[in-house]
Amino acid sequence: MRVGFTYNMKRDTSPEGDEHPPSTVGSDVYAEWDEPETIEAVRAALAKKHIVIPIEADEHAFDKLQSTRPEIVFNIAEGAYGVSREAQIPAILELLRIPYTGSDPLTLGICLDKGRAKEVLAFNGVPTPGFKVLSYVNGNANGLRYPMIVKPLFEGSSKGIYNDSVVRCTKELKSKVQWVLDTYGQPALVERFLEGREFTVALIGNGDRIQVLPIVEIKFDALPEGASPIYSFEAKWIWDREDNPLNIFQCPADVDDTNRAKIEAICVKAYRVLRCRDWCRIDVRLDGQGNPYIIELNPLPGILPRPECNSCFPKAARAAGMDYDTLMNTVLEVACERYGIGL
Ligand SMILES: Nc1ncnc2c1ncn2[C@@H]1O[C@H](COP(=O)(O)OP(=O)(O)O)[C@@H](O)[C@H]1O
Ligand SMILES: [Mg+2]
Incomplete structure (x- = not known):
């Protein structure tokens, strides 16, 4: 089969490097994009059985997908900018009616927004820790008890989750929420901290x-x-x-x-x-x-x-x-x- 392969490759973030932040600011900007080694390993795995067409998930991806029209696309692209970034390539593929691996844009978007995902889980009776989404600093997190954990609402790869993300008092809570708002430009998800395995x-x-x-x-x-x-x-x-x-x-x-x-x-x-x-x-x-x-x-x-x-x-x-x-x-x-x- 002719299998397309969509990915985002990690960039050089050194001062001399190609600085082009994909989603937010901070030292962990490219944490979710894949290393050249991973991209090559996936390509080689698929190439054992198929003709692989590698396509970087950048602004030229639409044209490349349209002109090459793979029979199916193996998608690992994390995308760039905003909460719907992982949905970008799947949305293009839907428009072009090209089949692809993995979840659709709706699921990728919802799962990247941890609060929305938790709403769907909670509504359906799937246990998930109590939470509150804060878009401004507020010391009253829905009556949750300390300790709590404070995370950026829509990041992954442990971005924005540091040793001091577990908060034990109102002062720590407010300061961590402020830090998430300032550093990531997005709301903070405040969650009951689960202390078990x-x-x-x-x-x-x-x-x-x-x-x-x-x-x-x-x-x-x-x-x-x-x-x-x-x-x-x-x-x-x-x-x-x-x-x-x-x-x-x-x-x-x-x-x-x-x-x-x-x-x-x-x-x-x-x-x-x-x-x-x-x-x-x-x-x-x-x-x-x-x-x-x-x-x-x-x-993903x-x-x-x-x-x-x-x-x-x-x-x-x-x-x-x-x-x-x-x-x-x-x-x-x-x-x-x-x-x-x-x-
Ligand atoms: N409610 C919670 N209670 C206890 N630990 C948590 C909770 N939420 C997150 N963590 C810890 O923080 C880590 C990263 O959080 P997670 O939501 O999985 O973010 P990421 O998308 O970066 O993986 C988890 O693997 C876990 O160790
Ligand atoms: Mg995780």
């Missing part, structure tokens, strides 16, 4: 054939002493280095059958109510009593290729006996199946 769950498939891969646990005891027990920007991008990897993930997680079934059930329900397609990685955390809640959904999951890089979706796939190339081709296959395209 954290997991992330990779799912593949559609309809009544959704496969839950082995659960990954995030082990906070691997963090430096005194660090907040969260998977922060520091934990993801600073403390976890290739030359000194942070041993933070355990897969398969050590959970008993009952708890695993509970976690899997809320993830499958979340996947369905948000109408995810083909694949998604879902973050889950337990409260003090051990009850699982959905933190957020990642319908991170997929760093090398095992040392600690990327959760490929790690879960490996634990299920699926190597990187097989994972990419499986996602393509489930998308083809969904469209009724024979491979």
Whole structure:
């Protein structure tokens, strides 16, 4: 098959580099775009079975997609600017009537806005921590009790989530909300802080054939002493280095059958109510009593290729006996199946 491949490649953000902020300001501006190595790994995986047409998801993408008209597009583009950025390429593909992997613009937009995603979850009875979206500094967060966590409303890749994002009093809350408003130019999501174990769950498939891969646990005891027990920007991008990897993930997680079934059930329900397609990685955390809640959904999951890089979706796939190339081709296959395209 002729398979298009849409992506955004990380830029050089050094002062001499090609400075062109895609979404917000701050040192973590390009955190969500993919490294050349990841893009090459996906291309090579697909090229084992198909003719691949790589297309950078920039302002020329529409013309390139229109002129090349791939039979299907493997989409990992994060897009640029605003809460609907991940929806840009899928929206173009819908207009051109070209099939593509992954969720549609509506689901990508909703999941990037963590507050909207939580509204959909809560309405459908899927547990998610109590929250309030603040567009201005306000010390009264819907009667939530401390500690709380304060995050930018529509970022990913741990952007805007630092060690001091967990707040314990009105003063800390106000100052963190102000920081989010000023730094990211978007509302702050204030959420009840769940102090229990954290997991992330990779799912593949559609309809009544959704496969839950082995659960990954995030082990906070691997963090430096005194660090907040969260998977922060520091934990993801600073403390976890290739030359000194942070041993933070355990897969398969050590959970008993009952708890695993509970976690899997809320993830499958979340996947369905948000109408995810083909694949998604879902973050889950337990409260003090051990009850699982959905933190957020990642319908464009991170997929760093090398095992040392600690990327959760490929790690879960490996634990299920699926190597990187097989994972990419499986996602393509489930998308083809969904469209009724024979491979
Ligand atoms: N309500 C919460 N309670 C406890 N920890 C949380 C909560 N929300 C986020 N966190 C912590 O912050 C991390 C990043 O938050 P998340 O919403 O997943 O943002 P991102 O989109 O950057 O991954 C989570 O992996 C978790 O460790
Ligand atoms: Mg997350």
